Amino acid sequence: MHDISLYEKKIINDEEFPVQMFINQIRMPGTYCLPHWHEHLELHYILSGRGNFICNQKQLEVTEGSLVIINSNELHKGSSNTKTFDSLVIIFEMSAFSKEIANYNVIFQSLVEGDRVIKDILLSVYKEDLERKHGYKLAMKGKLYVLLSYLLRNYVTERLSERENRSRIWNLSRLNTVLQYIQEHYTEPVTNKELADLIHISEYRFCHLFKESIGQSPLNYINEIRLKKAYYLIEQNEISLSQIAALVGFQDYNNFGRLFRKYYGCSPSKV
Incomplete structure (x- = not known):
């Protein structure tokens, strides 16, 4: 783990x-x-x-x-x-x-x-x-x-007042559970509700808290993890690009290629 x-x-x-x-x-x-x-x-x-x-x-x-x-x-x-x-x-x-x-x-x-x-x-x-x-x-x-x-x-x-400082620390600490779960399950379909349930808040409140704290939506964060893992696997040159896309959690290869080009500035085949 x-x-x-x-x-x-x-x-x-x-x-x-x-x-x-x-x-x-x-x-x-x-x-x-x-x-x-x-x-x-x-x-x-x-x-x-x-x-x-x-x-x-x-x-x-x-x-x-x-x-x-x-x-x-x-x-x-x-x-x-x-x-x-x-x-x-x-x-x-x-x-x-x-x-x-x-x-x-x-x-x-x-x-x-x-x-x-x-x-x-x-x-x-x-x-x-x-x-x-x-x-x-x-x-x-x-x-x-x-x-x-x-x-x-x-x-x-x-x-900042002491109360404001404590509130900031509390919100940051709660997200550790969510990030741990994402790290272990990013290869699977992960929903916002599933993540919100981990810290016992509504889906709306969770999405707001996540973006407020992390600076991006849960889906974008998960896809970023998938893309980094994909880049590493592509460098190993041991399996095909379609296999890599599926292995890191992308169900649509075309979507994988589009997000990869947007994140890295080149297609997966050019790594």
Whole structure:
């Protein structure tokens, strides 16, 4: 059984530098990160390529120079629209990095474009990490404090109450059961009512909650899983395309081909 969860627990081991930083390098169009959420503040600064993010229901188109800010307890997913897609990812353990900022419980603007101050700070932090001269962590920490102060003063959209924050976490947690079921049964016909019954709500309420949280309809989400599995099987080149379509849950081969071209930009035979 494949265990799937929307919740992702970040583990940052350095108490003196409670920040995780890395370059995410994607070399094919498609999923950048699967839907998930966590308590940490996460920044994605796009170094090259074009893509899309969904952050708490908002569709974001990103390109070189875009900064995506993923707030605490905010469901998000991302995809690359180009073969090459590189981003600088910075994840803060905010309660350890700055209790002052953690206690504000603010919501930052999800997408920032063309801000030269942010670009200069992030590229400077990245350079420090690459060169790793004496005192580089101290230098990086200082620059990141400057960055967060700048974001607080220029890109805060609202503050959440404790009740609003708990409600957001509850809705996200309920969907784990649904996603687990989809992962185990995507090769079969799956109805919205069947999924709604799993968490004991009406079909109408379920569809609204799912789209509100995941950013797409249940059917589109299921088909996305099927298409990714199909792409993997096609690369193995062991069975025919019609067999693959049936194996991953598509009953209509023509529909499979149409959705595959829409998602990957080419026909299944061109993989």
